[in-house]
Amino acid sequence: KSLKREHGSKWKFLEHKGPVFAPPYEPIPSNVKFFYDGKHMKLSPGAEEVATFFAKMLDHEYTTKDIFRKNFFKDWKKEMTAEERAKITDLKKCDFTEMSEYFKAQSEARKAMTKDEKLKIKAENERLLQEYGFCIMDNHRERIANFRIEPPGLFRGRGDHPKMGMLKRRIRPQDIIINCSKDSKHPEPPPGTKWKEVRHDNKVTWLVSWTENIQGSIKYIMLNPSSRIKGEKDWQKYETARRLKKCVDRIRTQYREDWKSKEMRIRQRAVALYFIDKLALRAGNEKEEGETADTVGCCSLRVEHIKLYPENEGLEYVVEFDFLGKDSIRYYNKVPVEKRVFKNLQLFMENKEPDDDLFDRLNTSVLNKHLQELMDGLTAKVFRTYNASITLQQQLKVLTSADENIPAKILSYNRANRAVAILCNHQRAPPKTFEKSMQNLQAKIDAKRDQLSDAKRELKSSKADAKVRRDEKSKKIEEQLMKLEVQATDREENKQIALGTSKLNYLDPRISVAWCKKWGIPVEKIYNKTQREKFAWAIDMADDDFEF
DNA sequence: GTACTGACTTGACTTTAAGTTT
């Protein structure tokens, strides 16, 4: 039934210019020295380039981490000449400080460039964008998302990654697979080089691919979210979530029934699904141990990740979750659950070690196969999309009051958005400048308050003929003050919450567009330019009465 | 069922550009 199976082809015509490669390595000046064991050493170009990657990271904490250093040193040695390898045997004896200083100076110099030089760079970037940043797909000129190939450097995974510090190698034309249509003008590899392959596969959407050397996974160049191909897929995603809305009651009834099943695998499936639905947890594929950071999702939860409290803070049957999820972001939550769920969890945990799987009879593939039977196109992540979007719609209804002005309404919108971000556990590190910027804002508010009381005093003491004008003036100031205060509240509430991810990936944009239309809020207040481009389909489509 | 691959979406963070203040 899905679009894919009915007509597998994604395009008929595809033409593009291929990728933009990372700039070649520029050797550092000879007066910038590297020291080994206190003695100056001139490195071969290959070894020097990799050394500069480390030097550039010297200020980061991870260059002090054992795993990082060990991985780096191992890969660095591979790039050394035999003589270098014989000599450089201990990373601790390597002194990269001159290199590090050199790069800091370089970045300072870049900041201090004249306007003219900056303009030149900008023009060159624009030229590159115009030449390589677009493709032709089926009669449309479409923007490409990432037409530049990732430069070489040291891999830094998120969290406690066993491969941190490994060398991410330089991608060359012979690593590149080009995908385009037969009847298009094929992109030319740089002079004297060849592509790995040119293929014409219209069952996929990517233009360029290569295999990355850290995990051995494939990287792609694909189209921008504003493109037809991405937009249609996005729309389809929300339509699937809306279909879930129609049958979610039935599914909930069923999994509650399944908590009582005689079969362990069915009980586990039903409890896991309950978590995915209620807490918006991710599916949780199993991961290769030792290849990636130790993170989990619902199906891969281990006994050590939850604690059961028959009674906690006056509530019955409380489950405490504490685990690292995607990107090693901590998920911590204490939730009361139904008695049956609680009893099942006790059962699942019986006679298990902390590092045993909580759902030992379940994985994402089993779960998704089951979901597929409940509804066409249903998978675990559809619940996240559905619950996020329905929460936004419902929160907007609760929080928006007709008599408020635009800034207050936008605060309500952001609060609804925040409720979703909290549900989905979209956290961020508080911005480094957070305290400072709060203070600045507070200072502005104080100044505005003073200004207002001045204006009010003037109003009182003024004569009748000036009253109207001065009244208007203080009204205006009052409005400005209110706006600042709303801004401060919003910023404070948003300290550790990231709204972007849910806005871009989970919230059906038609809900937001409809809300804007209903309350006479310009869409620009909610979506910036890029977002409006991405959601153009929704802006065109949704009326003020759109219901998710 | 299990292991593995490929394609595509999601995610936090960093860098750059734009806007505002001094």
Added chain:
DNA sequence: AAACTTAAAGTCAAGTCAGTAC
């Protein structure tokens, strides 16, 4: 016009999920 602040764009890692081979 420099300095600072904030918003947007870019980066690239890490998920999801379907398909294939055994």
